[in-house]
Each structure stands twice: as C-alpha cells, then as structure tokens.
Amino acid sequence: MRFLGKFSLVLLFVVFPYMLPPASESERCESLNADLGNRLAWSNDIQEFGKNGQNGTNGKNGSRGQDSDNITIFADGSPLTLNLAGQSGTNAEKGGDAKDANCSSQPKNKENNLIASNGGNGGNGGDGGDGGNGGTLTIYATNPANLRQISVNAAGGSGGRPGSGGNGGRGCNCEEPYWTIETCDGDPGDSDYSCSTREFKCIDGKNGTSGSSGRPGRDGSLGKLTLINSDKPLQKDQPSATIPLSELKNTGYILSQNRWETRDGASALFAPGSIIEDRYRVLVERVERSFLLIWNAPQPSNKFADKKVTLSLDKNKNIKVSLPDDLWLEAITQQQNNITQLIVYNAVAEKEATQLKSEGLSGTGSDLKLTLIDGAGRSNLIATKFNLKYRTTPSDPRYRDVSDFTTKFNGQIPPEAIATDGNRFTINLGQLPIETNALRSGTGVEVDLIATRSFAGYSTQQRVVVKDILGNWD
Numbered sequence: 001m002r003f004l005g006k007f008s009l010v011l012l013f014v015v016f017p018y019m020l021p022p023a024s025e026s027e028r029c030e031s032l033n034a035d036l037g038n039r040l041a042w043s044n045d046i047q048e049f050g051k052n053g054q055n056g057t058n059g060k061n062g063s064r065g066q067d068s069d070n071i072t073i074f075a076d077g078s079p080l081t082l083n084l085a086g087q088s089g090t091n092a093e094k095g096g097d098a099k100d101a102n103c104s105s106q107p108k109n110k111e112n113n114l115i116a117s118n119g120g121n122g123g124n125g126g127d128g129g130d131g132g133n134g135g136t137l138t139i140y141a142t143n144p145a146n147l148r149q150i151s152v153n154a155a156g157g158s159g160g161r162p163g164s165g166g167n168g169g170r171g172c173n174c175e176e177p178y179w180t181i182e183t184c185d186g187d188p189g190d191s192d193y194s195c196s197t198r199e200f201k202c203i204d205g206k207n208g209t210s211g212s213s214g215r216p217g218r219d220g221s222l223g224k225l226t227l228i229n230s231d232k233p234l235q236k237d238q239p240s241a242t243i244p245l246s247e248l249k250n251t252g253y254i255l256s257q258n259r260w261e262t263r264d265g266a267s268a269l270f271a272p273g274s275i276i277e278d279r280y281r282v283l284v285e286r287v288e289r290s291f292l293l294i295w296n297a298p299q300p301s302n303k304f305a306d307k308k309v310t311l312s313l314d315k316n317k318n319i320k321v322s323l324p325d326d327l328w329l330e331a332i333t334q335q336q337n338n339i340t341q342l343i344v345y346n347a348v349a350e351k352e353a354t355q356l357k358s359e360g361l362s363g364t365g366s367d368l369k370l371t372l373i374d375g376a377g378r379s380n381l382i383a384t385k386f387n388l389k390y391r392t393t394p395s396d397p398r399y400r401d402v403s404d405f406t407t408k409f410n411g412q413i414p415p416e417a418i419a420t421d422g423n424r425f426t427i428n429l430g431q432l433p434i435e436t437n438a439l440r441s442g443t444g445v446e447v448d449l450i451a452t453r454s455f456a457g458y459s460t461q462q463r464v465v466v467k468d469i470l471g472n473w474d
Helices: 002-019 025-039 144-149 245-251 350-354
Strands: 046-049 071-074 080-083 113-116 137-140 150-153 178-185 194-203 225-228 240-244 253-263 280-295 308-313 319-322 327-336 339-349 356-362 369-374 383-393 406-412 418-421 424-428 444-455 458-469
Touching: 071 080, 144 150, 240 245, 240 253, 245 253, 245 280, 245 308, 253 308, 280 308, 280 319, 319 339, 327 350, 339 350, 350 444, 350 458, 356 444, 356 458, 369 444, 383 424
Parallel strands: 046 113, 071 137, 080 150, 113 194, 137 225, 225 280, 280 339
Antiparallel strands: 178 194, 240 308, 253 280, 308 319, 327 339, 356 369, 369 424, 383 406, 383 444, 418 424, 444 458
C-alpha cells in the first residue's frame, strides 16, 4: 500500500503539471507549496536546482512588397506589353530554438523538497510580408478596340510565407524522486527518546513550449483600369465656384464636370491572358457650361463688386446661380446653347431697404401726420407697406418708459392715407379711424411703425418708433 501511495503522488505531481499552461517560477513554487501542504505533511521549503533554459528569440517579420507605379498611356493601336505587377512580400524568419535547462546534480539528503529546472520556450515565428498592389492604368483611347493590342499584368504581389515557431528546450529530471530523513529527540535509552521519519519529494522540470507560427502575408490587390474616350489630357472637375461679382462681369466663368460609370469586364478589353481588376471606371461624358453676367442696371456694378455669387452644375447640366442674401437683384436667367446668362436690370443692397428715418409728428386732430425719409434714396424701386400701432398715455413718454398706454389703432395703413413724394413718406394719422380725444394737443402718444420693404421678390422689415406730446412742436 505504501508503494501505491507513492505511485499515485508521482502521477499527481509529475504527469498532471504538464497538462497545465506554463506558469512563472513564483507561481510554480506557490502551487507546489500549496499541494504539498494540503496532501502530505512535507516540508514547505522548496529549493530549485539547475538553471532554466534560455527562451528562443522571435523570428523577424517579412517586408512588404513594393506597389507598382501607376501609369497613363494613349492607345493608338500599337502592340504594347505592360508589367504593372506588385512585388511579392518577403518570407518571415523562423523563431529561434530555446536552450535546454542546465542540469546540475540533484542535492542529496536535503531536508526540503526540490524542483528541477525548466527548459526555455521556443520563439514565435515572424509574419510574412504583404504583397505589393498592382499599378493603376489610365488609358486615353478614342477607339476602345485599340486596347486589344495591349497585354497587361497588374497582378498583386504574393504574400510572404510565415516563419515557424522555435522548438522548446528540455527540462531537467530528478535522479531520486523520493527520500526520507529520520530525526530523533532525546538520548537512546531515555524514556522520552523518540524518532520520526520525514518524507521529501523532487519534481522534474518541464520541457519548454514550442513557439507559435506567424501569419502568412496578404496578397496585394489587382491594379485597376480607368478608360477615357479622348485623345486630349483630361481637365480637372470644376462643378462649382464662388466668385466676386466684379470678376464675373469682366470675364465670365466656366464650370465643368467629368461623369463616370463603373463597368465590369476590364480584362476582356485587353489581349488574352491580361491580368487586371475586372471592374473598371470609364468616362462617359465631360460637361462644360459657361456663365456670363450682363449688367444692364442703372446702378454702377462696382458698388457691389465685393459681393460673391455661387455657381454650381445641377443634375440637368445647367448652371444654378445662388446670390448672397444681402444683394437684391431684379434679373432674369436665360440659356443659350451651353451658356447661362444672368441679365441684371436693377440692384439694391439689402441694407438700403432699412434706411427709413422719422422726421417727427406734426399737426393735431385730423391734421396729425408722421413724416419719414428714405435715407438710401431707393424708394423709387422698393415697394413699402406700413403697419401701425397708435397708443396714448396721460404720462409723458418721451424721456422714460411708461406702462399706462392705451391702444387706439392697430393695423395696416391704407394706401390713401400715405402721400409719397420721391423718398419722402407722409402718413396722415388723422385720417385713420382713431377717436378724436386720442388726437388732441397735449396727448402723450407712441407711434410704433413696421415698414415692410419689398423688391423683386425680396422682402425685409424695419421698425420705427416715435414717442411725443401732441402739439409740442417747438
């Protein structure tokens, strides 16, 4: 039965540890201490002998293959062979083999358990280098059949092979798995003389693990074809632009856009055996449209020279004109062949529509009037409507805010109550349906006027507020 007990422990401490993942030296010692303390009344002192083997170095990764150059050619029907293949990635290096443990002799008659040294772990293999990409081929050809005279190889480079992992080193073995040491207390013959036997164990070192293999390199991508049905170099896109008005008036502007389609079957366009990405891009149309500004307005264009106009091609291949918000133009847009014309008949800056200034109240009763002057002098072009709120107060509203106003009129002023003389507006307040008491001399009033100013489909509002005492015109 004693022999069977030892055999079981050998299986437990020798076979079973090799089924676990590698552990650090401190973890191994702690684990062995715990097992020995739990299963047998052995000494907790554990001593390692020998020297652990050195780990192998990791293999060097392969280098990425160089991409092919991109080229542009004109196809005129002459035979041509093009090599646009990417370079292959280089192979990776193998991981280095580990060193075996340096095994010294097992110490004899030690009063502690022993662990033999482990072999080193093998280095990991390097990753293979990726292959380079095939080159992009741009061809100008007025006759696509000319491509049949061209043999092209735009294959991607092959990925490099991975490195294999290095071999693990061998661990040391115990020469004597078990031994006992007898310890006696007292002197032989005495009544308190006693002896006991303590049992110790040696654990074999582990072989190191082999390194992992690296990853193979990726193959490079195939080169792509761009086909242009033209014998002239393709100009860049200019589908939109923002230009100062002064520049448009003097020179005009040209917008352009290259329109493309993506098609399949690129390899079939070339000589048999050609290698290239099957999907390719082909120019189906180049759109060019001109814009011209015709200034027929009486206002000088240099007054608006810094205003910027945005031009853009729409889906119908026409030029769309976007004007700045602060520039009001009376204009029409017309198309003539591939030319868009913007013809301007009048021009107003938005800020010119809000230059109304009060010249104050005059008269009382039915003769009460409010006079306004258009400081910008644009009332011959700009239509004006007025909304009025007329309020009275027993207080003097001129120098402080008051809260006892009473509204006597609130609504739009009819055209017949407004007299216009060039840039002067005279609003006949006494002709509005306002009770007579609210128009008497000495009444505190507030005239809150909203002027709506409109021109060529544009509109804005200006507020003018006048506070006064009726009849106090000195």
